Amino acid sequence: MKKTNKKTSIRIRILLWVLLLISFILILIIAVFNVLVAQYIKGNVNDQLYGIKDWAYQSGQLDARFVFPPNPPPPVKEPGQTDEQRKIPRGSFGRAEVLIVNEDFDLLFPDNSRLFIREYNDLTEITAQLKKQPVNLNNEEIMRIHVSEREYYFISLKIAGKQNNEQTYLLYCIDMTSITNFSHRINIVLLLVLLLALVLSIGLAILLSVIITKPIKELTSFADRIGHGNFQTSEASYQDLELSTLSDSMNTAAKQLDKYDHEQKVFFQNVSHELRTPLQSIKSNAEAIEYQVMDYTKASRIIISETDRLSEMVDGLLYFSYLDSTKAQISLEAHDIREFLSNCIERQRTIADNQNIQFVCSFDKKPLMMLCDEKRLSRAFSNVLSNAIRYAKQTIHITCLYSDKTIKVIIQDDGEGITPEELPHIFDRFFKGHRGNHGIGLSIVKTVVDQHQGTIEVHSSSEGSTFTFLFTTG
Numbered sequence: 001m002k003k004t005n006k007k008t009s010i011r012i013r014i015l016l017w018v019l020l021l022i023s024f025i026l027i028l029i030i031a032v033f034n035v036l037v038a039q040y041i042k043g044n045v046n047d048q049l050y051g052i053k054d055w056a057y058q059s060g061q062l063d064a065r066f067v068f069p070p071n072p073p074p075p076v077k078e079p080g081q082t083d084e085q086r087k088i089p090r091g092s093f094g095r096a097e098v099l100i101v102n103e104d105f106d107l108l109f110p111d112n113s114r115l116f117i118r119e120y121n122d123l124t125e126i127t128a129q130l131k132k133q134p135v136n137l138n139n140e141e142i143m144r145i146h147v148s149e150r151e152y153y154f155i156s157l158k159i160a161g162k163q164n165n166e167q168t169y170l171l172y173c174i175d176m177t178s179i180t181n182f183s184h185r186i187n188i189v190l191l192l193v194l195l196l197a198l199v200l201s202i203g204l205a206i207l208l209s210v211i212i213t214k215p216i217k218e219l220t221s222f223a224d225r226i227g228h229g230n231f232q233t234s235e236a237s238y239q240d241l242e243l244s245t246l247s248d249s250m251n252t253a254a255k256q257l258d259k260y261d262h263e264q265k266v267f268f269q270n271v272s273h274e275l276r277t278p279l280q281s282i283k284s285n286a287e288a289i290e291y292q293v294m295d296y297t298k299a300s301r302i303i304i305s306e307t308d309r310l311s312e313m314v315d316g317l318l319y320f321s322y323l324d325s326t327k328a329q330i331s332l333e334a335h336d337i338r339e340f341l342s343n344c345i346e347r348q349r350t351i352a353d354n355q356n357i358q359f360v361c362s363f364d365k366k367p368l369m370m371l372c373d374e375k376r377l378s379r380a381f382s383n384v385l386s387n388a389i390r391y392a393k394q395t396i397h398i399t400c401l402y403s404d405k406t407i408k409v410i411i412q413d414d415g416e417g418i419t420p421e422e423l424p425h426i427f428d429r430f431f432k433g434h435r436g437n438h439g440i441g442l443s444i445v446k447t448v449v450d451q452h453q454g455t456i457e458v459h460s461s462s463e464g465s466t467f468t469f470l471f472t473t474g
Contacts, residue, residue, distance in 0.1 A: 010216070011209035018205040019198060026194040030187060037183045041153075041176055048096075049142050049155040052172045056157050097152075099123060099171040100159070105131035108168060126152065126173065137169045150177040215243050222250055231258035278306040330451050332371040337407055337471075338363045338400050340374050344381040345398060348389060357392050364401045370471055372452055380448040383441040384411050384467050391415030391465065402473075409469040418460040426458065 100109035105127045110120075129147045137156045144153050154173040162168070215238050222234045233251040238244045285302045288294030345359055352359060388396045392413035399410040418426060427446040449456045454471040 009209075010213050011206065014209045014212070015202065015205040018201045018208075022197045022201045023194065026190065026197060030190045030194075033186060033190070034183065037179070041179055045142060045153045045174060045176070048174060049153065049172060053140060053155060053157060056170070097123065097126070097171075097173040097175065099126065099173065100168055101127055101130070101137070101171060102166040102168055103137070105134075122148075126171075130171075150175060151180050152176070215240070219243070219246060219250065222247075222254075226250070226254055226257065229261070231255070231261065275310070278310040281306045282310075330373050330376070332373060334369050334371055335374050336367045337370050337372070337377075337409065338368055340378050341381055341398070341400055341409065344378050344385060348382065348385045351386075352389050352396070355389060355392075356394070357389055358395050360395055360397045362397070362399045362401075366402070368400060368402050368407050370407055370473060372471075373448075376448045377452065380445040380469075381409070381411075383445050387441060388413040388415075388465075388467075405473055407469075407471045407473060409471075410466060412464060412466040414464040416464075417462050418458070418465050423458065423460055427456075 098109075099107060101107055107124055107127045110123070125147050126145070129145050133145065135143060135145070135156070138158060140155065140157060142153055142155055144151065146152075152173045152175055154171050157170045157172070159168045159170055215236070218234075218236055222236075225232070231254045233254050234247060236247060238247055282303050285294065285299040285306075289296055289299045342361075342363075345361065349359065385396070385398075388411055392415045395414050397410070397412040399408070399412075401408055427442050429440065429443045446456060449469065452471060454469060457468040457470070459466045459468075
């Protein structure tokens with residue numbers, strides 16, 4: 001079964017991420033708020049209730065005579081005690097209730113004569129809930145109960161001595177309902193803020209997605225036009241740096257593709273023209289031989305000459321195509337440039353001798369090591385030497401030296417020179433100057449030099465032409 005990857009639009013992606021981020025932040029705020037409220041309640045309850053416990057046992061035990069008698073006497077001060085130490089600690093928040101119950105959770109103090117009926121009923125509800133749970137009154141730790149939607153924290157302290165043969169306990173309760181209700185209200189407000197933030201984030205995400213996707217759609221349309229062969233550049237301008245950079249890169253690519261497309265068209269036109277001429281000549285001479293209207297020997301020489309020219313041109317075209325298709329695969333190795341330049345000279349020496357042309361070499365005595373592709377660079381030097389032999393009168397000077405971290409190779413002939421009109425175009429494909437062959441050789445030279453990060457300069461006058469290769473060695 002073929003597995004398919006479902007695509008998601010940028011708009012939905014932005015929307016989901018914004019919603020997740022807003023939700024996470026607000027949920028985290030709510031969680032932290034509730035933890036802090038819980039810690040605040042716990043800390044204050046502990047301080048107040050354990051403070052009651054410490055107060056109750058200052059004299060070693062909790063005596064019923066000092067726990068809210070009907071007519072309480074003045075507080076008895078123990079030796080060394082201050083008045084403040086005999087007072088029951090009061091908390092800084094929450095309503096506090098003091099109860100005395102027996103083992104059966106019957107309310108002994110206060111009674112209904114001391115309180116309003118409503119307050120008394122609240123206390124009886126507390127004792128009823130204690131009995132229902134039930135609660136261990138001998139546990140002197142802080143406990144919590146819920147009574148009629150109210151939340152109480154309390155501590156139970158055993159009173160020394162028995163009254164009416166019943167064990168009694170003092171309960172100190174703190175009503176924390178106001179704090180918890182406040183916390184709940186804050187939570188509701190935070191949830192409303194969360195909903196409002198989600199609504200606003202949806203609107204913001206939609207706005208951002210439109211702002212982002214609109215230029216992306218424009219660039220996608222631009223890329224689609226390039227893909228269909230329309231290389232007209234885009235005039236759109238973008239404020240975002242990344243989109244502006246992308247647009248500039250695509251415009252540059254469009255210009256390069258347009259140039260390449262134009263060169264390809266010219267290339268094929270020139271190739272067809274260059275191939276047609278020798279083929280027509282070969283055909284004409286072959287027909288002349290067939291109909292015996294031309295000397296056999298003369299026609300054969302023309303056919304051989306045109307065949308050699310055609311073969312040389314096809315070889316150049318194939319090599320040029322090879323260079324274009326293997327730019328990224330150039331093999332660089334360290335070579336002494338003097339050695340393979342000398343080899344190029346020796347391969348051309350026979351042709352030069354036949355035309356009474358001498359090579360005058362001036363090479364640096366030290367090895368001139370360079371990272372290069374020997375075969376490609378040799379082909380470039382050979383093409384320039386071949387052109388020099390074609391135009392030279394008597395002498396070709398070849399210089400190879402090292403200066404200012406640069407290897408220089410200079411090939412100078414004493415021919416008639418290149419005209420100012422032809423000089424800017426000598427490296428163009430299929431451009432043939434005066435006495436040119438097929439216009440591919442120097443194009444190959446320029447491509448090879450560019451692949452080696454070098455430069456080639458040409459100077460020409462009526463006294464000859466000079467080709468200077470410059471390669472930086474670091």
